[in-house]
Amino acid sequence: MRCPYCLEQVEAFLRDTQKGVSHCPQCRTMIPRAWLQGAQDLRATVGVVGFSGHGKTVLLTSLFSTLKRFSEFWAGYYYRSLDDYTHRLIYEQVPLFEKGVLPTSTPANFPSPAMVHYHALPVFGNAFIGYYDTAGEVFSDAAQIERAGFFVAHSDVVLFIISIPDCEPGQLDDEMSRLLDTYIRAAEDRLNADIRGKQRMVVIFTKADLMVDRLSPDLQRWLADGSERWYAIEIHDKLMALSLASLQIEEWLRDQMDCTRFPNMARDHFKEVRYTLVSALGTNHSPDSGNPDPLRVLDPFFWMLVFTRDLEKPEAKQKMFDRLMNWLAGFRRKSAALPPDTSQ
Known part of the structure; x- marks a missing residue:
């Protein structure tokens, strides 16, 4: 174990x-006793990779804040902390975030993981997830990752976080590839991690509300529709939509953002890769506007759960693939039945 x-x-x-x-x-x-007694529950370790200032800690805090409110949507659902560090994060940092106070950057000495036990998640049931966040400066070179990134390199799922608005214009592929290249070398050569055989990656484009004008019309609608109520019901169908959106985001990244080296490298070095767009604070948020209104912040969370379920129950992956094919067939039939657009 x-x-x-x-x-x-x-x-x-x-x-x-x-x-x-x-x-x-x-x-x-x-x-924790709950972890020892919950052998039948899903279990995942999640590492976070990203440059300083690209929104790693804000995203995780926004995720915890958003998931608090779903007890009114999902029957029997709640989550709780498994240690003092996580307890302080949930009951001290999250309330501050909800008042508009953004969390400070993660210290470079690598704090404890946030250990959370989720109860009665729709589709997935109970799940233990440990979140391993670390300082962005750690990812500047392979030696620093070797010193402080063991936990991330050996996690089941890695969240690769990038803020396109914070990248140099015209340098997106270089910046993303540089970060990924550094992480791969450290994980494989210095930390002996089998990321190609064991690690899944979720690419998260944060601060998506600041680059709406660069998104395709379909992705603009996808982001705008991603309030918390989108996740309230019909989770099976929502998982299918997430799969389609991942393909669309990768296509947009390649075709519209001229970023091809990164997705090729990611596909070659990880067991699976998915793409998401997130706004952890919501559109038009300012420091004095109070409670953030995030968009699509649960998309990476559901990919964590999907990957973990597929790892522990391989038959579920084939069922999801079959369901996706059926869902897409129905989606195409529905689209074909729509009348042509005569507005122009």
């Missing part, structure tokens, strides 16, 4: 029968 905190393989956790607690023999961290 693998420790959810240090990600080292261990034969067994150390049990203190007098206190009734268990610890990892490697990192000595106390293992």
Whole structure:
């Protein structure tokens, strides 16, 4: 088994029968009882890769904030923290974020992971997810990733976060490829991680509301429709829509943004790659406007769940593929039945 905190393989956790607690023999961290008893639940470790200032910490905080509110939509759903660090994040940092106070950047000394237990998620049931965020400056060279990026390199899913508005004009492919190249070299050569065989990647274009004019009309509508209520019902259909959107975003990246080296490299070095657009704060948000209104912030979260389910239940992947083909067939029939546009 693998420790959810240090990600080292261990034969067994150390049990203190007098206190009734268990610890990892490697990192000595106390293992939550819920994690020990929830062997049937989905489990994922999620690492975060991205430059400083591109919105990694804001995205995770926005995700926790958004997921709080879904107990009114999803029957029986809630989530809770599994340790003191995560508890402070959820009950101290998230409320500040909801008042318009943005979280500070992640320190370079790599804090503890945020360990969350989700209950009664639609389609997926219960899930444990550990989020490993680290400072953006760590990803400036392979040596720094070797020092502080072990957890990210050995995570099941990596979130590759990039803010196109914060990239130099005309340099998007170079900047994305440089970051990915550095991460691959560190993970494979210095940290002995089998990312090609074991790691899935979700590419997240953050601050998407600041580049609406660069999106295709279909992607503009996709972003605008991504409020929290979009996820309230019919999750099976929404997962199909996410699959189609991922293809459209990759096509846009290649054709409209002239970015081909990065997607080719990503496809070759990871088990699977998906693409998302996110606005963690929402359109027209300003520091004094109060509660953010994020768009599409749950898209990466559902890809984490899909990847984890496919890892633990391989038959689910074929079922999802079959469902996607049926969904696309119905989508095409519906589109063909629409009358032609005569507005022009």
